[in-house]
Amino acid sequence: MYKEDIIRALDPVAFSRHIGIEPDPWQAEVLRYEGKRMLLNCSRQSGKSTTTAMKALHRGVYTPGSLILLVSPSLRQSQELFRKTKEHYGKMENKLSLLEDNKLSMTLSNNSRIVSLPGDQATVRGFSSVSLILEDESAQVKDEFYQAILPMLIINDGQYIAMSTPYGKRGHFFEEWTNGGSEWQKIAITAEMCPRITPEKLEQQRRSLGDMFFRQEYMCEFVETEDSSFYYDLVQRAFSEAVQPLF
Template sequence: MLMARDIARALDPALLAVDAGIALDDWQAEFVRSDAPQTAMLIPRQHGKTEAATIKSLSVATTEPDSLILIASPAQRLSDEFVRRSRKTYGRLADAPCLIGDAARRIEFENGSRILACPGDNDGDTLRGLANVRLAIIDEASRCSDELITAIRPMLATNPRAQLVYLSTPAGKRGAFYETWFANDPDWHRIRVELGSCDRITPEFLERERKNLGETKFRQEYLCEFLDTEDAAFGADIIDAMFTNEVRPLWA
């Protein structure tokens, strides 16, 4: 019976959510089932990105022995919260084997798989020893440094099933997430979640948010618009207009 359940979950990773009593939105199920090597997701606040990433991480960890799942974010507490939520969801699974390693920043399963919460506020210097990562999830990727992302990417090099995931709301017109989203690179699978697709958030709440946050922050946090950073002296369009790709000879 348990073997049949594990096979079913391996064939359809979204079944783990069903077994945990979680109803996934369509975009969440798409992400959980995706085997794309690189995925960028642009998602409004409180629309379920962490829950979807938790289900995907647990699916990989429980069906693929000896898998290493890495969670990074702009702050250690965010990565720790991801591990806490993963632990809670795992506990809702019937007949779930006991964890052999369980700490604030790490979960280790009987099959040898691990979920690690890593700091994102040190530019990745302490992460460089990790290797053969099966799944790397960078939460709030728009707010992570390019140095952190540069440190993480090579960790997936030797795993043939490796997946890299950026989850984020926008944070200005700069950085790896912004460049990836607008690069039109076919090697990236993109998922764009629209405001209003989550029926758990009422129109009344959103109207209060618009009033309290102001139009600019509301557009960034909920409409997922990439806006110039507030502390920029000049907008990105103005700066781009100052440069040209035309190369002129020095003696002209």
């Protein structure tokens, strides 16, 4: 190994720079994170997919034999994350060759695999000893699916990183964000914190989306969407003994 390669192996941020992407400070934190559970509640277009795809590739390249799963509500969205991983791979110098290469997955010559999956339970049975699970659009992934994938991390003591914009006050992303214990590393990045989103563009979005969706998509807020069949706050209040019943 060359000296540069050793540095890239040890530091995913150096690897990202080698691919041509200078990570934002929070992105560097994600790349270097070695804990087991992370939640990224970050604005649309802040760079969630770009960053986690980089982490997936780094893991695959420098941890031989690792299995990395890309999950999301649909195969199309998982493939999108996979496409970004491959794009990064394409920019590597002296890249490892591929033993398998298709639209859904790739296997590197060191036997690491990166696989994109649809968000239903049937497809994930059969995977075990997973090194890293990336869950994109996590707030819209079914809770049953989340419960099905977590056990796959036990054997390898693998990492789970969920990324999303909020989607109402319900589901595992919201629950872990709100009530998850100290094992969860949480990062919130609003659009205002993203150096690539100008205040002008953001103002435009606020006007066209309306206040509620703007807060959800760009300001990391778990607001109730208009079509939600129940209202979390109302339910919470109904269960809270401290508050007088509404009816």
